Amino acid sequence: MTDSAALAPHDFWQELHAPGTFAVGDDFTSFYVATLPDGRQLRLPLRPLADGHHALASLIINQASFEVVDALAAQLADRLRALDIEVIVGLPTLGLTLASAVAQKLGHTRYVPLGTSRKFWYRDELSVPLSSITTPNQQKRLYIDPRMLPLLENRRVALIDDVISSGTSIVSGLELLSACSIEPLAIGAAMLQSERWRTALDEAGPRWLERTFAVFATPMLDRTERGTWRAPRI
Template structure:
């Protein structure tokens, strides 16, 4: 597949086998059994790799399917307002809010407007931009939408847990806490330790559409082939 061909199609259940070795792509399985192809991104160590999702490059059909699947999981919690993490989380948060029948959502941001309050911000970093430390802001005008409401904090992916932790810290500084955390993809298990250090309840609050493992070359001969690293233990 060409790089721009990933995340463009929903495939019928069972289109691609799920085993322990993956070549060229990782087949993610949605709750209804349908599948999407995720590219495999090698890491700098030359051994490990991750399955990748860039949701704002996905087709509308894929975005809609992910939003519907996540909204279906969140609906039982009766969320009143969706809060989205930048940057890619905003695409999913907006779609989930629409799927839940909401008229709007609250986007967090990294661009400081002149009327923002610096005390309503926290440092932000992510696995996709590890060398950039930005600040995460909430527009003070949005605070009345959060107070006393059942909030769900949404990002596209949880991987290291750093972005989600920043979002939780920011909401805490506003005097509110979410009833759930929502993501399209759980990428490996790295996030658990980081979040539980400060937000012990985060593991139980997380709702996701699918999860992907850490992958490793593991002595495989075929170029571009990776094995589920956990399966090697």
Template sequence: MQPHDFWQEIHPPETFERQPAEGHCGFFPAEFEDGRQLRLPIRELADGEHALASLIINQAGFAVEEALCASLAEKVRVFEPEVVVGLPTLGLTLASGTARKLGHSRYVPLGTSRKFWYREDLSVPMTSITSPEQVKRLYLDPRMLPVIENRRVLLVDDVISSGRSIVAALELLASCGIRPVVIGAAMLQTDAWREKLAAVDPRWPDRVIGVLRTPRLKRNAAGGWAPVELSPDLRAF
């Protein structure tokens, strides 16, 4: 596959082997709950021995984006969210589409670009796994406070990996007296995030909903990539 061909098509169940003996080569087939598969590129990490499956939702085909939003909306509907709050940057795409699928007329975007009317007390520092050395500030537009106060909030990010971005968002919302009823993501990348969220509140890991789930990968003797976190089921939960 060419790099620009990823994230453009959803394949029927069992199109690709889930755990081939030689390991995954070039892509990892992440699965929706109904078994449909999405090929994700494998990104080798700096140590040369480990890798992760990657999802960049704003480069996805519209059909893939819509499927991810529709699936997340269906999974979180039981929590009866009244407003969706999205994390920048790629989480905003998922938050917008999910809010539409839930029948909402709007969503609330958090931001990392400070407008002149923003307040420092409505911001927190934030880093992410894709830019660990770049410390930004995460802001809530003060004009959006009345939209989310005393409402059932769904907090959305595109991918939850280390958990750092989600924890920053939870800290920001907590400073406003807001505790989301559920956290949603297009993909849960490994289980590393669970410990970080549990440190904030042991109940949080069970309130995280993902459409796709992908493991940490390790290079095997055949030169392919095999899951490190072996699980009886790598499908979304």
């Protein structure tokens, strides 16, 4: 078995392991093993879906150790560096943790956070509806502080979230930036969760698929007859 030693819920996302510490491609019981581009491994808890037959690996980046956040930010910054990104824009809520760290890794002195809390000086036309796979029943709007717009005009922008899953949140971010006449050069994330996000981004514009960068990707896992979880065979 890949994960013979169970972890307490608060122990996930706290430690990076040397390449080859855990076998990959086997069945999983309590956690999934993600591999970073440099070969290091990160254990992610499994979240069974309501259908009982599928599960997803989970990453809550603001609960991760500083070591893990630093490593994920560094790896994503490395992927974006060749694009000469000038401004990082972060999606709330968890994407802000990663966006801030990536901006620092790229040598920036600040970043532009989007938000869901409307300040009195915000403009309604610079907002869009926002939904998230982790908070499906909460109706929110995504805002940009209009005072930040000069930082984005005629700049090379990357839009960052922690995890891209259904793709709805990242598309909301693209729509908001479009309302500000801003088109990002890149989309970045620590994790691409399953393949469901591809449909939403393709519908937003086929160029976005090739502009999406992530540290690692995780599959939708299938439940086996033994009650374990297995990645689809390729």
